[in-house]
Amino acid sequence: MSDAARYSAPRPWSALILRVLLWFVLIVFAIWFLLPAYVVVGTSLKDLDEIRGGSLLALPHELNFSAWRHAWSEACIGVECTGLKPYFWNSVSMALPGVVVSTLLGALTGYALTKWKFKGANLVFALILFGCFVPFQVVILPMAQTLGKIGITNTVYGLILVHSVYGLAFTTLFFRNYYVTIPDELVRAATIDGAGFFTIFHRIILPLSPPIIVVSVIWQFTQIWNDFLFGASFTTGGAQPITVAMNNLVNTTTGVKQYNVDMAAALITAAPTLLVYIFAGRYFVRGLTAGSVKG
Amino acid sequence: MLTRPPVKFIDRIARALPQIVVAPGFAAILYFVYGFIIWTGYISLTKSKMLPNYTLIGTRPYERLFQMDRWSVAIENLFIFGFLFVFVSVIVGCLLAVLLDQKIRAEGFIRTIYLYPMAISFIITGTAWKWIMNPSLGLEKVIRDWGWESFRFGWTVDNNLAIYALVMAAVWQASGFAMALFLSALRSVDQDIIKAASLDGASPWRIYLRIILPSMRPVFMSAMVILSHLAIKSFDLVVALTGGGPGYASTLPANFMYEMTFRRNEIAVGAASAMVMLATVAAIMVPYLYSELRGKKHV
Numbered sequence: 216m217s218d219a220a221r222y223s224a225p226r227p228w229s230a231l232i233l234r235v236l237l238w239f240v241l242i243v244f245a246i247w248f249l250l251p252a253y254v255v256v257g258t259s260l261k262d263l264d265e266i267r268g269g270s271l272l273a274l275p276h277e278l279n280f281s282a283w284r285h286a287w288s289e290a291c292i293g294v295e296c297t298g299l300k301p302y303f304w305n306s307v308s309m310a311l312p313g314v315v316v317s318t319l320l321g322a323l324t325g326y327a328l329t330k331w332k333f334k335g336a337n338l339v340f341a342l343i344l345f346g347c348f349v350p351f352q353v354v355i356l357p358m359a360q361t362l363g364k365i366g367i368t369n370t371v372y373g374l375i376l377v378h379s380v381y382g383l384a385f386t387t388l389f390f391r392n393y394y395v396t397i398p399d400e401l402v403r404a405a406t407i408d409g410a411g412f413f414t415i416f417h418r419i420i421l422p423l424s425p426p427i428i429v430v431s432v433i434w435q436f437t438q439i440w441n442d443f444l445f446g447a448s449f450t451t452g453g454a455q456p457i458t459v460a461m462n463n464l465v466n467t468t469t470g471v472k473q474y475n476v477d478m479a480a481a482l483i484t485a486a487p488t489l490l491v492y493i494f495a496g497r498y499f500v501r502g503l504t505a506g507s508v509k510g
Numbered sequence: 511m512l513t514r515p516p517v518k519f520i521d522r523i524a525r526a527l528p529q530i531v532v533a534p535g536f537a538a539i540l541y542f543v544y545g546f547i548i549w550t551g552y553i554s555l556t557k558s559k560m561l562p563n564y565t566l567i568g569t570r571p572y573e574r575l576f577q578m579d580r581w582s583v584a585i586e587n588l589f590i591f592g593f594l595f596v597f598v599s600v601i602v603g604c605l606l607a608v609l610l611d612q613k614i615r616a617e618g619f620i621r622t623i624y625l626y627p628m629a630i631s632f633i634i635t636g637t638a639w640k641w642i643m644n645p646s647l648g649l650e651k652v653i654r655d656w657g658w659e660s661f662r663f664g665w666t667v668d669n670n671l672a673i674y675a676l677v678m679a680a681v682w683q684a685s686g687f688a689m690a691l692f693l694s695a696l697r698s699v700d701q702d703i704i705k706a707a708s709l710d711g712a713s714p715w716r717i718y719l720r721i722i723l724p725s726m727r728p729v730f731m732s733a734m735v736i737l738s739h740l741a742i743k744s745f746d747l748v749v750a751l752t753g754g755g756p757g758y759a760s761t762l763p764a765n766f767m768y769e770m771t772f773r774r775n776e777i778a779v780g781a782a783s784a785m786v787m788l789a790t791v792a793a794i795m796v797p798y799l800y801s802e803l804r805g806k807k808h809v
């Protein structure tokens with residue numbers, strides 16, 4: 216009935232025009248979103264003559280991966296001509312522990328804050344939550360001092376610590392909002408059966424958690440991998456994460472500007488998070504909207 | 511009877527276990543967020559230059575800060591950038607969400623295209639757009655070769671346009687996020703009301719304007735708050751796209767802070783600028799978070 220009412224109202228030809236218009240707008244926006252990706256991939260496959268002589272939008276004449284090889288293992292970053300490879304592994308060894316620590320701590324904190332509500336639990340959560348939104352400029356200076364005192368300035372360990380701490384606010388938010396939706400009766404029944412804090416976490420809560428764990432892991436991985444501010448502030452030279460190294464590669468090339476190598480470097484830097492997005496986009500979106508939609 | 515006290519002690523630990531588990535994370539946040547804020551606040555009142563110096567000199571760093579032309583430019587840029595970025599992202603995001611809500615075939619595929627920029631670093635977005643806006647080899651050349659000889663797209667090297675280059679790239683990155691927010695809100699609107707309205711003969715257009723969009727007011731609020739806080743924190747995009755230039759024409763407060771602290775040996779002024787940024791974010795976020803948390807209690 217409702218469908219009939221809906222479709223009989225506008226005349227068929229006007230509905231058709233609307234439909235065409237709709238698709239036109241959708242496709243124009245799709246082109247706009249895809250343009251940079253197309254340009255970056257295209258440029259990375261051209262040689263310099265082709266870039267200077269041809270059009271930005273032209274397809275490459277052949278699939279030439281030499282710029283990729285150059286960006287990965289030969290390009291000079293500062294005085295070291297190692298390519299992005301060592302920095303890529305820096306980022307990997309920074310991101311993995313950072314993700315694990317912040318997710319584990321976030322899960323436990325979120326569980327304790329929702330299922331074992333103690334006096335002041337809401338205040339504790341509110342204080343942690345604000346940590347999500349603090350502009351990091353306000354913590355950079357004391358952080359640099361603290362890392363210096365512990366003796367882990369300019370190391371991957373320093374960045375692991377930084378990302379674990381500042382990621383904790385987000386992971387706590389994710390787990391807290393997720394655990395709120397698990398009925399308290401489950402926990403209460405288990406308590407009556409004599410199960411304790413960790414038994415309940417292990418036996419009841421964890422088995423229900425995989426969806427939110429995936430959200431947390433993906434979010435943290437993307438955040439840590441894409442970070443630039445902390446990397447630029449606390450590391451120099453060989454300890455830099457890939458985003459910082461890539462920016463240096465693009466901006467300090469002496470001599471001939473190699474646009475194809477720049478674009479290949481951008482692509483290599485973007486690849487891990489893009490792959491995660493392509494294969495687990497649903498969870499990525501959930502993490503993205505979790506900070507703004509009530510749990 | 512004699513074994514009772516130790517049992518009680520264990521009991522007490524068991525009862526305090528939730529607090530004990532929360533303690534390390536909470537302590538870390540207290541120290542690394544709130545402790546550090548106090549430290550930065552203190553430093554912003556001292557005569558620190560190259561190294562932290564704990565001699566208080568009152569609000570003089572703030573006076574110096576607000577006398578600096580670089581800072582006024584950064585603040586003015588933040589207003590232009592923040593307003594346009596939030597406004598355009600919300601409009602584009604809302605438009606795309608409504609269009610995608612029209613029972614589109616391949617909706618998931620199109621959504622994936624609109625949202626992928628959110629997965630990459632602002633550094634990459636900046637690098638890509640800088641190349642596209644390259645005055646001699648970029649899009650400008652393409653359009654000129656097509657016959658529009660006077661076309662100019664070298665925004666990144668133009669004093670007056672560099673800030674709009676930032677807006678353009680930032681909108682490109684974030685409007686898909688706004689779309690995702692709006693789309694999930696559209697999907698949760700009560701379908702019965704829509705059905706009733708369309709039975710009453712209301713046009714789809716009218717249903718959107720009168721019923722659906724007004725009911726989404728909280729989501730508009732969320733989107734605007736989150737995007738404005740992103741705008742205030744913007745740092746990497748500027749570094750990669752314009753380098754803050756030409757000169758410091760497109761610098762933002764976050765870049766100002768970095769420049770003062772790490773390059774110009776003006777730690778106190780850098781700390782003062784960070785405190786101003788914190789105050790701005792707090793003015794937006796605290797009321798928002800307060801209402802969100804209160805709202806939850808009533809549910």
